[in-house]
Amino acid sequence: xxxxxxxxxxxxxxxxxxxxxxxxxxxxxxxxxxxxxxxxxxxxxxxxxxxxxxxxxxxxxxxxxxxxxxxxxxxxxxxxxxxxxxxxxxxxxxxxxxxxxxxxxxxxxxxxxxxxxxxxxxxxxxxxxxxxxxxxxxxxxxxxxxxxxxxxxxxxxxxxxxxxxxxxxxxxxxxxxxxxxxxxxxxxxxxxxxxxxxxxxxxxxxxxxxxxxxxxxxxxxxxxxxx
Numbered sequence: 001x002x003x004x005x006x007x008x009x010x011x012x013x014x015x016x017x018x019x020x021x022x023x024x025x026x027x028x029x030x031x032x033x034x035x036x037x038x039x040x041x042x043x044x045x046x047x048x049x050x051x052x053x054x055x056x057x058x059x060x061x062x063x064x065x066x067x068x069x070x071x072x073x074x075x076x077x078x079x080x081x082x083x084x085x086x087x088x089x090x091x092x093x094x095x096x097x098x099x100x101x102x103x104x105x106x107x108x109x110x111x112x113x114x115x116x117x118x119x120x121x122x123x124x125x126x127x128x129x130x131x132x133x134x135x136x137x138x139x140x141x142x143x144x145x146x147x148x149x150x151x152x153x154x155x156x157x158x159x160x161x162x163x164x165x166x167x168x169x170x171x172x173x174x175x176x177x178x179x180x181x182x183x184x185x186x187x188x189x190x191x192x193x194x195x196x197x198x199x200x201x202x203x204x205x206x207x208x209x210x211x212x213x214x215x216x217x218x219x220x221x222x223x224x225x226x227x
Contacts, residue, residue, distance in 0.1 A: 004056035006031040006217065011042040013065030017091055019201040023061050026204035030214045031057075036221075047072030052079040056221035062091035062198065066098065077101050080190040085220035087213075090198035093145060105192055107151030107159050107185070113143040114172020116199065121181060125162045129215030130193065131182065134163070134208060142203070145196040146174040151183055159185045182212075184219065191220050 008027050010020050017023075024040045031038035036056060039046075047068055052058070052075055060067075068076060073096070080086060086105070088095075094110035096102040103109055121138040123131050144165055152159045163182040167173030184193040193216045203209050 004054055005037040005039060006057045006059060007055045008038055008040045008059045008061055009063060010040060010061050011044060011063055011067040013067060015064050017062040020062055022201040022204040023198060026210060027059055030210060030217060034217055044069050044072050047075050049075050057085045057087055057217060059087045060092035060095055061089050063095040064091050067095055073099055081188040083189040085190060086192040087216050087220055088194040090196060105187060106194055107153055107157055108147040108149045111146045111148045113145050116143055117170050119144055119170030120166040122164045122166050124164060128162050129218045130212050131162045132215060133211040142197050143199045144170055144173060151180055159183050193220055
């Protein structure tokens with residue numbers, strides 16, 4: 001039986017990041033390093049029950065605006081609830097703005113960002129493959145996304161925040177001392193992971209960030225141990 005692969009989706013109907021090709025290339029390489037094939041597409045017709053059944057992980061790579069058809073939304077929700085996995089990267093927080101399931105899945109929505117500038121990522125949880133390689137205080141340059149609310153919601157969402165922004169290290173944060181940037185959660189039998197980082201092209205050549213993405217892919221869809 002073939003190993004389920006990684007579908008990297010890059011469609012945008014709003015702002016399009018110049019870094020998408022570099023991100024797609026990096027994620028393809030990381031998937032291959034983990035023993036999985038990868039496909040890059042911006043075709044919404046890829047979101048069918050049959051195609052998704054072949055996927056270990058679906059990556060939404062800085063997707064913006066409404067990028068799925070109604071049929072695609074239904075197939076994607078069924079895939080995730082049935083045991084699929086989502087890696088949402090950076091501007092994917094600004095995708096599907098009028099689809100309630102997606103907003104509930106992420107736990108929040110994009111709410112703007114200050115200018116690109118250096119700052120500090122505070123890694124709160126090293127007991128996860130996506131943050132295990134990172135230092136406690138990670139010097140980073142990005143757009144430092146703000147969000148409409150705390151993704152944890154009432155605390156019953158199951159959202160596990162792995163890293164936060166240190167708002168004292170840059171200008172323009174709106175959340176105060178608790179500014180989630182990276183989190184994960186389970187949804188029924190599926191899994192979802194979001195990282196707000198990843199604006200610039202050079203990001204995807206940075207060894208620490210590549211380790212961060214590789215760890216996310218590993219957590220979302222670990223390969224079975226060989227018999």
